[in-house]
Every structure is written in structure tokens, then in C-alpha cells.
Amino acid sequence: MTAPFAGQLPGSAGNGAIRVWLKSAAYTTRVLLSADGADPWVNAAQYLAYFSQAHALLKPDVAVVEVGDLYDSWSQRHGGLAGSLGNRRRPATALRKLLEPEGAKAVLTEVIVAVLAYLRGQTPLVLAMPSPRHWLHHANRLAGLPETALDPDTVEDGAMYLADLIRSVSTLPISGLLLEERPGDSAFGPVDLERYRSVINVARHYRWSLASRLPSGIQMPADAMAGFDAVIAKPGVYAGALPLGLDISEAFATGEALPALGAGQFHFAQIVPGQRPEAVLDTVARLRAARA
Template identity: 50%
Template sequence: MSPRLVDALPRPSGAPGLRVWLKSSGYARRLLLGEGGDPWESAPRYLSFFTQAHGLLRPDVGVVDVGDLYRSWVERNPALKTQMAAKSRAAFPLKRMLEEEGPRRLLAEVVEAVAASLRGQTPLVLAFPAPRRWLAEAAAFAGREGVPIDADMVESAAMYMADLVRVVSALPIGGLLLEEDQAAEAGDLEASRPLVNVARHYRWGLALRGRDGGATSEFDTLISTEPVAGGDFALGLDVSRDLWSGGPLATLGGGQFYFAEIPEGAEPESVLQQLARLRA
């Protein structure tokens, strides 16, 4: 059984927890599979890729990037793009993409295999683009750039995502990570409630990356470039910029951990040196 993300998080009250959370899929893919390499061709191929990357980088969280899975699937199945563009509704491309049976089946196979490989020692987290971000990305796959997105569409996207994660509800998942981008708006968290409710139903931890501001009770941890005050709340300090520029790192306080995204083109020796800084 995968440890729950909630149980692995440090707390300001003094409870210790994880120290280093990495986003490394792009870097690991280039390093282990070469330019253009794709770990998502099958579950065994992904498991081999994951175990090599995890053993090399030794993060405190095992992350399966579901957004990467769908980018790979759409790239390898161009007919799906045509189907995603078949209806004019702005949310239809994401709806059609997430209905596709093949990636759902692959996701379930991958999660089962990865969870077994972690042997209950590390929380397994599924990473997703936040609903607004995924709407825009799916629309772009369908040839629709710059589609206006409102709160109702974000809520619809959260419903489609909630339906997707039910596919792996019986598997040992520790939590979900939602990654926002610059287009995020204040009302997005409330509109994402269908997905939040499903995560809570299955007792999965919830993490949010990208929002600088006050803590939200809907999430168990916020990953941000700025410190956040507020309650017994775990905070991931996103030190990606300072880490790879060689700048000084913020000192961890109570209830805090480091988050870093490894640049795809980073040199392996430099990566190991910088990760040693995080663990020092």
C-alpha cells in the first residue's frame, strides 16, 4: 500500500516529513531514453523508465505525470486530434481526450506497476495540469489556440478529471498534484470542487503548485515560490530558479520541504551536485 501523501508531509507543529519533491520527467526522459524517447509506449516500458529515474534521483515522492501520458498518446494517435475538434463546444476537446479508453487503461496499468515497485516506502502522487490549464492544452491539440475559458468550463473540466481518476480509485495512490500556470484565476479552486471531492472521498492527499498567496483549506500542501503563512499547513518551497542558477537556497522552516523542477537539458553531474544541496 502506498503511504498517504498527507502522512508524509512535514507540519509546522513539528511533525517531520518529506524533504525533496522533484519534477523530473522531461530531464529523465532525455537522459535515459534520448531525444524523442517515449516511456509511455507500454506499462513495462514506463516502469523501467520510472525505476531507473527514481533510483538515480532518489526523490521523497514518486510522481506519475498524467499530463505527459496524454501528450504522448495524442502525439502517437493523430486521429484523436481530429475527433477532439469534431464539436464546437470549448470544453469538448478535453472531454473527448479523457474519454479515450487506451490511455485510461495504460494509466491503470502504470499506476499498479509503479505502486508495486515503490513497495510502500514512498507516496505515489499523480500529477495533472490544473483544470483550466488542461482545457487550454486540449483545445490547442484540437487546433484552437486562445480559447476563452470561464468558471463553468473549469468546473466541467474538473468533472471530466474526476471521472478519469476513478479508473485508478482501487489502486494504492497517495495523492494528487494539480499544476497551475499563469492563466490561473481566483475562482478556479472553487470550480475544481468536483475533483477535490473525489480526492477527499478516496482519502487522497491534495497538492497545488503555482499559486503564491494564502493557504487554502482544500489542499494539504501548496507548492509556491513564496512562503505562505497560515495554520498547520505544509508548504513546498519551489526553489527551481535559485537551484539551477546557483543562487542561495531558502532555509527550510517548520512544515516546509523543497520542490524543484529539473531542466530538461541539465547536465547529470550538475543535477547530482544541486540535489546534494537540497539534502544537505
């Protein structure tokens, strides 16, 4: 049984095993699959072949499955969203149609089972996905709908669709979830987190840890993060007591000096696809040295 990742975070509540959390799917897909243009999400066997190589390459402290990538792949391979909407143009309809295919849920389940067997409990498995607010915007863009402001009820609808998706894999020993806000979302705020309650409640019910990756430029009060176990953000965004994943993605990409970790902090980086493999491995080695 995989334990919730909160117990491996730095700080008084964790043992500190998680010090380097990487999001590398876009980079490792380019490095490992660009030659043949393969889609790792076609089936579980193909995904595991890709994942095992990617994990061995970078050896992160957290194994991440990008659920949003699966649904993008599924939608593209099955005709896209625009044709499935008909005359329905409610802001939450595109996300509901994106997430409802049973075939996609079956692939996700098979992928998680395969990855868990590969990891053998040695690394926590986290499902990363866009937050309800982020995924609503993304689904509408996939469907060719115009950008629109999201009212609280629409965000709440989106959260319920995500909660249903989470329930579909609830029997599997997943370590936790990472909800990622849309980068630069200046309209995001504490009220949106209140509307995520159905997702938060489901994660709590299944005893999964829950992390939030916040957009830059938004000052998030500590009490808004109730129900979460960790926050991932750039410096100055969050100053509460939860373990903080210091988002060093920009420094990782440019090769700049890596900021030192404070108490209760770990390094987090999203590796951009265009980085040179030599530079990536060098920076990962520096992160490991800082962790030691």
C-alpha cells in the same frame, strides 16, 4: 497500502519525511532515453524500465507519475485531437476527447500497478496532472483551437472530466494528487479553485492527499485552499497554515544558493531538461544535506 502523503509532510500534522519533492520527468527522459528516442508511455513494462532508472538516479522523497505526459503521448500516437472534434468547438470538448480513450486509462492503470510494486510502499506515489483550468487550455492548444478565456462553467466541466479520470484508478493505493496551474496564469484566482470542487471531493472520498502548485504572481488567500493538504509555490504567493513546498526550480537550474526551509516547509523543484547531469546531482546532494 500506501498512506496519504499528508502524513509525511513537515509540520504538526506530519512526520516530516518529505523534504525534497522533485518533478524530473522531462529531464530524466532526456538523460535516459534521448539516445534511442523511446517513448516511456507505450506500455507499462517500458515505463517501469524508465521509471526505475530515474528513481534510482535521483532518489526523491516523492515518486511522481506525470499523467499529462501519458495523455500527450497517447494523443500524438493516435492521430491527435483536431480530427476527433468534428464541428464541436465548445471550450471543454477538447479536454473531454483527450481524456476519454479507454486505452489510455488502461495504460495508466497498468503503469500505476507496476510502479507501486516497484516502490513497495517505501516512497509515496503521487499522480501529477494539470489542473482543470490548465488542462483545458492545453487540450485546446493540442487541438489547434485559439486561446480563449475560460468561464466558470467551462472550468467546472473540466473538473468533472478530471474527476472521472481519477475514479478510473480509484481502487489503487495512490498516495495523492498534485494539481498544477499553468505557469504565469494571471487570470487564475480563488474562484477557479471553487470550480475544482468535483476533483477535491473525489480525492477526499478516496482519502488521497491533495496538493496545488500555484502560478507565480498570484496572491492566494488561505481560505481559498480549503480541501488541500499542501501548497507548492514561490515565496510570497501563499502565507497560510498548510505545509508549503518552496518552489526553488529557478535556483535549482542556475546553481544559486538554496533558500533555507522555514517551519512546515519542504523543497520543491522542477528540473529542466537542459541541465547538466553533474550539476543536477550536485544540487540534489545539497538538498539532501540541507534535509539532514
